[in-house]
Amino acid sequence: MKRILVQCGQDQIEVAVMENDRLVEYDSEFRGAEHLAGNMYIGRVVNVLQGMQAAFLDIGLEKNAFLYIDDILPAHLEKHPKQKPLITELVTVGQALLVQVVKEPVGSKGARVTTHYSIPGRWGVYMPRADYVGVSRKIENEAERERLKQAAERQLQPGEGFIARTAAEGISESMITADLDELRRRWQIVEVQSSQQGVVPRKVYTDFGLLPRWIRDVFRDDVGELLVNDKDAHDTIVSLIRQVSPELCGRVRHIPIQTGTLFDRFQANTQLENGFKRKIWLDNGGYVVVDHTEALTVFDVNTGRYTGSIDMEQTAKDTNLLAAKEISRLLRLRDIGGLIIIDFIDMNAAVHRQQVLDTLESEAKRDRTKTVIEGWTRLGLVEMTRKKVRDGKDKITMTRCEVCEGSGWVWNK
Template sequence: MKQMIVNCEPKFTQMALIEEGKLIEFATERSQSESLVGSFYKGKVVNVLPGMQAAFVDIGHKKNAFLYVDDVLHPHLEKQPKIKPSIEELLKVGQEVVVQVMKESLRGKGPRVTTHYSLPGRWVVYMPISDYVAVSKKIQRESERTRLKILCEQMRFRGEGIIVRTVSQDEPREAIQGDLNFLRAQWELIQERANQAEAPSLLHRDLSIVQRLIRDVLDPIQDELVINNAKEANEAEAYLSEMSNGIHIPVKVYHAAESIFKAYGILEQLDKGLSRKVTLSSGGTIVWDHTEALTVIDVNTSKYTGEYSLEETVTLTNLQAAEEIARLIRLRDVGGIIVIDFIDMEQEVNRQSVVEILESVMKKDRAKSQIVGWTKLGLLELTRKKVREDTSVMFDKTCDSCSGTGRINVITIH
């Protein structure tokens, strides 16, 4: 059972997801700057850069959006030309194009957009021009994978693409068909608006943070949803009812004077989880550092001395750290390249156990990730899809004295 705790404030909405008493996901959406990811725009090409194989598109925001050549070619790899054409052959300055935001503006860069359109539903992701069916790898039963693939092949029109989500496992045809029909209607509406609108203009905005997370992570029957705002709770109940074919699913409204996050122990877990140094229950520590290019995580035994041998002490610390790191990567919403400096282990079987623990916990994460493997220096490399700014960065402020170096220069020159 999971608990989704929502804190609604005038200037922002925050969501915390708890599983087995542990905080596993946290997200904030500011009222004045709603998330762009998933939104559709009719934009105008303002610059084409053959040297970067990319174009900049005006979508009506302060910074122009970045459109890479791979996001202009057909989304189905088998339908792409063997030799990649120049971006100049595909786009011209002044050309109007419908794009979808795939990444928020990060570190001064504009949002990244694509023409590989996708509309996520409860059971499937609808891709109007992708021309293939894929089934979530997390559905492991082969007979069920085959059933869902055949089902969606029968449902889709020529040229359409469908990704079957994990929650579709064992769902009846009627539920999946209803989801697909709704998403098809959304796409038709987007096309109608695109035909009438002048560029740049917004054509479709994705759901609110609460609705997105209800759609993506909440089991309406088993999980608990708690909101500290009656109006938002009513809207959530309406969305749950729509998603559950008219079944009324109550949402708990929190009324107490104490902060909802404090009452559910979220503030304490956030404070520990977003710290630079995180202490494990054994006494070991995990230290996090962020650079422009990657996130570096260092594992130490610290106060944990073990009982029998150095190899056992190190391995137990690493196993505990691997489980906690996987949880915190999701909680912090860390994206891009991640390098973990586990404590050196002599036995290959122990190294493999650490990777297996990391993989098993990261499978629960909705964001796509890949464990690349060990380097010659004994570092573990992995990547995670980056869509938004890391959660920990949102709560940081660059130091006026050290400008983010972590050190203050105390040298006085006379």
């Protein structure tokens, strides 16, 4: 069963998703703070670099935002490099520009922004200037894909775009219409605010906060129950659900906690702590080591205490299959993005290597974040990518050691 836990503290709100009592997703937000991805700003161009085909904008954050040429070009020119103009022909220093954050600041890098605006809703993503209709790849039934596409096309105005989300499978056209009308109304507010005179830079649109975003993106028919420890948060959640899926209101329960926390009751805290360790043990005695670099994340699979009972090939296959499932869970839990390399235990049989890839691909279908599995490299590694929107949860839950600076080693004195 899928269960969502919402734990409200004095300074922080935390959300955990449990699947069959296993922690698979986690998010948190300090009260008064906000995520930046999805927000829109009127920014000021402060630098244009022709050699990089990019510009930097002051949008009011600590670091200037990065705007690449493909994030400002019309879609039909993005795929034709020879037809691309120079970035200096599109923007100039001092120009005010409406942009949307698509990737939050990470490390020393500022936010990445775009002029390809999009506003996500319950059933789809509205793109006011895209002139494109799409359907989530996770909806595999061709008849249903075509039905959703035609339903959206009938409701769109010239120049508008819409992508039906996975959750839209099976819903009526009237529900798509209602969702689209609400998203269009929000965009109209953005247009009005961005056209008005005011200080630059300034924010003109704020994406949903933690609880509304999770209700919009995660709370579906497949969720058996949502438990929350705070009565006010419970009432807020019920109010949000009543607007979009009133039939699901009965699955929300307020659980007063006298001692400990809601997370403690369902062992979420223990699983959260174990899930962020460098060495993750598998059920059969094998283990996975996780290492992060600036460029990529590496998973190293080892047999550990597991010796098997047949031969080394079978031992490797069994451990790798368990590791593939666990790595997929860790990607979601830690919200790891970017380039990912997995060093599985060597296997000689091609059929076993394919089984490991099939397991990764099957588990990736559970992931709400876009994941691309490239397959085995010539060196016997698995290469994959996962869309990176914000810094992984490692940065939220952990602090770099002041002694070894995260290397795991301390100089001998």
